[in-house]
Amino acid sequence: MESRKLHFASALTSQGWQEDVTVAVDAAGLITSVESSSRAGERVPGIAIPAMPNVHSHSHQRLMIGLAERAGPGADSFWTWRETMYGFALRLSPDDLEAVAAQLYVEMLKSGFSVVGEFQYLHHQPDGTPYDNPAEMSLRCMAAAEQSGIGITLLPTLYAFGGFGGQPPVEGQRRFINDAERFLGIYERLEAESKGHALRRVGISPHSLRAVTPELLREEIAGIAPDAPIHIHVAEQVKEVDDCLAFFGKRPVEMLMAEFDVSDRWTAIHATHITVRETSALALSGAIVGLCPTTEANLGDGIFPAVDFMKARGAIAIGSDSHISVSPAEDLRMLEYSQRLRDRTRNALAGEPGQSTGRTLFEAACKGGALSMRQPVGAIEVGKRCDIAVLDSDHPSLIGRSGDAALDTWIFSGGSPCVKDVFVAGRHVVRDRHHISEEQIAARFRAAIGRLSS
Structure with missing residues (x-):
């Protein structure tokens, strides 16, 4: 140009x-x-x-918007929704994923996003057999970004286990599972494909503390660039917190802070169910919290303590996650409204008296999103x-x-x-x-x- x-x-x-x-x-x-x-x-x-960074995307979930909105025979929850999502995830070919991701990225651009953080965990063929090129599905997301013109931070997902303590994966997770060597091979291939491309960055996304062990994650971090971003789902669900407590004797954020040198290269996705002490520690660490308010509302996750976190000068960013909505305006609105509904107040996240709530949230999400994506954007x-x-x-x-x-x-x-x-x-x-x-x-x-x- x-x-x-x-x-x-x-x-x-x-x-x-x-x-x-x-x-x-x-x-x-x-x-x-x-x-x-x-x-x-x-x-x-x-x-x-400034165009907004979108720090958390699962492109394949764009397929199922609106198709999980019927009550099941029992109590619906994130965990029943997850089973429906697995059904969609098991069907996509590489061509399908590229086509779906490109359409999604066009929708992101038209709403005011300019960078996507792709938390990509569809690695293998539908039966779980690796592709000849283990990075095939992640490369298809890169190709979709190229077609649409969006910037991308590709975050291949390390998914090794089905639950805390190395539990075996369930059948619906067969496309996700990698060992340490194969996963680092994917990362290295994506790094090579990103050289010389101004719109591309590469990091990793350990799926969650239930899907990786601390030992495995330390091994993978040692094999990536020292400033490569690390994104991880953490404390999204009460069950996840309870299971982590039962196995480790610590809550997920508490566990993360105890085991790793958490800094601004880390993005904690959701972090919904955190204590006052965890809120303060996460803010002081410099880690970004990647909030996905419309998805979190759709899944019934809960409400992040944004008032306390932002008062502690914590860094936030936003993502569209399962793409129930693809709009920075709607996610920022939902973030503010969740705090108003919980506390029965108004302009909860404006900061100082007289400040614009929208301006405060917008600039915070731009700044945090740029840092999370390791992209020179946001202003x-x-x-x-x-x-x-x-x-x-x-x-x-x-x-x-x-x-x-x-x-x-x-x-x-x-x-x-x-x-x-x-x-x-x-x-x-x-x-x-x-x-x-x-x-x-x-x-x-x-x-x-x-x-x-x-």
């Missing part, structure tokens, strides 16, 4: 809201200058904001990648709104329909709500759904 200049009537920069902003972008897609009171460059109507400033979402100032929800009021209205009312344009590394991938490869990607997605339905 050649260097270019983009002009926005209004933009949320690292210096705050500014008018008549010209953003200069170099050939690598990085911002080289941000000038206010300047009308140079290609005019892009609307309100420019409109020199040195960052030019990942920008543009809100439609002519959308009925936003007419007459500017600054923090526009951001609050987008998050608490407008949602995805307000996002008009999206740039990734300066490339205009969504223009007037239309993705540049929308028709081709949608056609492959329809074909995959047809194969799976038959």
Whole structure:
């Protein structure tokens, strides 16, 4: 891409809201200058904001949205939902996963995300036999990201056991299971495929403390780059906490903090059921908590103690997880509303009196998401990648709104329909709500759904 200049009537920069902003972008897609009171460059109507990182995605679960919303014969829970999910996970071919992931990534871009953290645990063939290339399924997610133009932090999942203490995996997990050597082989292949690709990063995702032992996880961490991100599901369910206590005598977050040097390279996904002491310790560690509020609500997980965590200066990020919703606005709204419902209050996460709740949450999730993804995004400033979402100032929800009021209205009312344009590394991938490869990607997605339905 050649260097270019983009002009926005209004933009949320690292210096705050500014008018008549010209953003200069170099050939690598990085911002080289941000000038206010300047009308140079290609005019892009609307309100420019940093595009949001999506730190937690299971692409294959995009297939089952809306198909697990009927009550079963017994009490429904995360664990009954998981059995339904396994049924879908066992059916996808590599072509299917690539088609589904590409469609999902288009949907993410159109909602204002520009980076996806793919927590990828479909490693093997449906019968559990490894592919000739053990990284086949993860590489298909990389290919889908390339087709859509989204940035990706690929997080292949280490899944070795079916429960705490090395319990054998269940039948529905047969596509997930790897030993230490094969797993590191996957990581190394993805690292090699990412060299020279500005939009790609690679880390690992030990699935959970019930799926790996501390000894195995230490072995894997020793084999990856010293700053590679590590994402792990932790304390999502009460049963998980109870089982961890029964086996180790410690709660999951307590166990994680005791066994590992937890720092800002770690992202604790969900961390829903944590004590006051764990909340404080997690915040002080610098670890990011990856929250997926719409999925957590859909699964009946519980409510994360965000008020206390953010007061302790804990870092947060958001992810769409099972993709019940693919919208940063909806996940930030759900995060705030969960705190309001629990505490019977309003503007729970605004911070100081007079601050915009939407601005506080948005900037926190951008900053935490960029760190979690190890990607140079999350702000409109020199040195960052030019990942920008543009809100439609002519959308009925936003007419007459500017600054923090526009951001609050987008998050608490407008949602995805307000996002008009999206740039990734300066490339205009969504223009007037239309993705540049929308028709081709949608056609492959329809074909995959047809194969799976038959």
